[in-house]
Amino acid sequence: MASRVQRLAEFFVETDLLRLRIEREGEEIELGRAVLHREPVPELPSDLTADAPPARLDAIKADLVGIFHLSRPATAEGDLLESDRELAYIEALGIRNPVRSRGAGRIAAVRCADGDAVEYGQVLFEIDRG
Amino acid sequence: MRTVAVFSEADRESLHVRQADEAFCVGPGPVPRSYLNIPNIISTALVTGCDAIHPGYGFLAENARFAEICADHGLTFIGPKPSVIAAMGDKATAKRVMKDAGVATTPGTDILASVDEARAAAEQVGYPVLLKATAGGGGKGMRVVERPEEMERAYASATAEAEASFKDGRVYMEKLILNPRHIEVQVLGDEFGNVVSLGERDCSVQKPSHQKLIEESPAPHLSEKARAALLEMAVRACKHVGYTNAGTLEFLVSGEQVYFMEMNTRIQVEHPVTEMVYSVDLVKEQIRIAAGEPLGYEQKDLQLRGHAIECRINAEDPRNNFAPQAGTLQRVVFPGGPGVRVDTHVFSGAMVPPYYDSMIAKIIAFGATRDAAIARMERALRETVVDGVNTTIRQCLEILATPQFREGTYDIGFLPHLLAQMEPAAAER
Incomplete structure (x- = not known):
């Protein structure tokens, strides 16, 4: 078991996946990494930043090329996410590849429309981690 | 389209x-x-x-x-x-197929299973030998082995480089023919069994790593008899395997002896020289053939006209073993005028990333005669400006000025020899 986890961890490090979860026959392995892709936070005018702390915006990017579909129930800007959930999926070569929120937060922007063709690295959602 | x-x-x-x-x-x-x-x-x-x-x-x-x-x-x-x-792109298999078609091949082996097998084979073939990646091209996964004690290291590095470059680490062995010319034949075949050749290219100006630097068509000092034999052999081989689309058969020519080396089942970097002397757009032909159209012409319709030379402009330091250069190209000015063609993906301000092949442009010059093409190429290279990285421009000018290039008597040993002569001079400066 330990060597399998180690091999899996080595594989995981080489990918740009943020979280990998395998469930099989009562076993459950989840690997995650702390470093997240960050879009630069736009600078706000000083009068707005005076009392509100700057938003921590996480960009959720496409990690493959395909067609973007919002998962149901569809998320919209302003929605609060209490925990990690599937926001959308990218359909590529007939396979449904989930796009998850990778934690809680507020949807600051939905950057793609249902049915859009998306490229690698394209920003799909911006999430305010508060 | x-x-x-x-x-x-x-x-x-x-x-x-x-x-x-x-x-x-x-x-x-x-x-x-x-x-x-x-x-x-x-x-x-x-x-x-x-x-x-x-x-x-x-x-x-x-x-x-x-x-x-x-x-x-x-x-x-x-x-x-x-x-x-699969058959022709796999270089060891291609040689077997060529033998079946009656084409002469260099003495060598099939795919090698181990370094021990490589050692035994080299004893049979006779040193010096070349280890070559069966999936390879562009000099990647290729090693010259001159002595038995070099085999272990060469075998390991050739297989590792082949695996990294092509996801296929298999290598085979060929006898190293000393100082031959590298002459290749361009072919086109359609889905109706028609195959034509579009002449040959001389690609003997190669770096010590076997990567081509200057190519020209037609090949200088190739007798009409040898040329006709070469082209006929290429067409016969392609018909034998039912080859379709564009392809290139590479031969080593040593005196009157011609050996098939490998086939590239794709368009090649140096295809523009052929396009210039045959007035054929090879990529357009590839698309037409893939769309199921017949060639629409025969061998006799293809007429060679004039002479064309290509110089590869690489972001490399020729004074430092052609080490690849990465960085920003502050200023890029390409040549123009009649008979000059430039194929490139860069511009002033472009970044040369460290991940890929170092070629940043190809300059192709056409002339009614070989001398006219050389003169035009020299003018074009002098007009070219690439600021920000070292390039092969000066090296190409130095090659064009040598008597061997002028007279067209160079072989694949020419550039490594020229570089060895230049090193002491460079050290004195």
Whole structure:
């Protein structure tokens, strides 16, 4: 078991996946990494930043090329996410590849429309981690 | 015809991205995750409604599995059939097929299973020998082995480099023919069994790593008899294997002896010299053939006219073993005028990323005679400005000025010898 986890961890490090979860026959392995892709936070005018702390915006990017579909129930800007959930999926070569929120937060922007063709690295959602 | 380009994050600003009607990023800079990322490339073709994929001349261009995957998804692969790529793109198999077609090949082996087998084979063939990647091209995965004690290290590095470059570490062995000329034949075949040759290219100006630097067509000092034999052999071989689309058969020519070396089942870097002297757009022909059109002409309709030379402009330091250079090209000015063609993906301000081949441009000069083509190439190279990285421009000018190049008497030993002569002079400066 330990060597399998180690091999899996080595594989995981080489990918740009943020979280990998395998469930099989009562076993459950989840690997995650702390470093997240960050879009630069736009600078706000000083009068707005005076009392509100700057938003921590996480960009959720496409990690493959395909067609973007919002998962149901569809998320919209302003929605609060209490925990990690599937926001959308990218359909590529007939396979449904989930796009998850990778934690809680507020949807600051939905950057793609249902049915859009998306490229690698394209920003799909911006999430305010508060 | 509309085009969709694929690119890596490192190539976002590249000219091919701007010139295509649409462009899709297929992954980060490192090759395995972008230009060899088959799922993302196929997915791009599907989501953009492509009919066909042109694989270019690197990466997946000679990958039979990729051609099969294209077919599985209803996409036309612009190239030969997967079974022909597998047979001819695999260099050891290609030699066997060529022998069957009655074409002379260099003495050598099939794919080697181990370093011990390589040692035993080298004793039979006789040193010096060449280890070559069966999936290879561009000098990658190739090693010269002069003595038995060098074999272990050469075998290990050739297989490792082949694995890294082509995802296929298998190598085979060939006897090293000392100082031959590298002459290759361009062919086109359609799906109706018609095959024509479009003359030959002399690619003997090669760096010590066996990468080509200057190519020309027609080959200087090739007798009409040898030339006719070479072209006939190439066409016969292609008919024998049912070859379709564009391809190149590479030969080593030593005196009157001609040996088949390998076949490239794709368009090649140096194809423009052939286009210039035959007034044929080879990439257009590839697309027509892939669309199922007949060639529409015969061998006798193809007339050679004039002479063409190509110089590869690489971001490399010729004074430092052609070490690749990465960085920003502060200023780029390309030549123009009659008979000068430039193929490039760079511009002033472009970044040369560290991930890919160092070639940044090809300059091609045409002339009514070889002398006129050389004069035009010298003028074109002097007009070219590339600031920000070292390039092969000066090296190419130095080569063009040598008596061996002027007289067309060079062979593949010429450039390594010239470099060895220059080293002491460079050290004195």
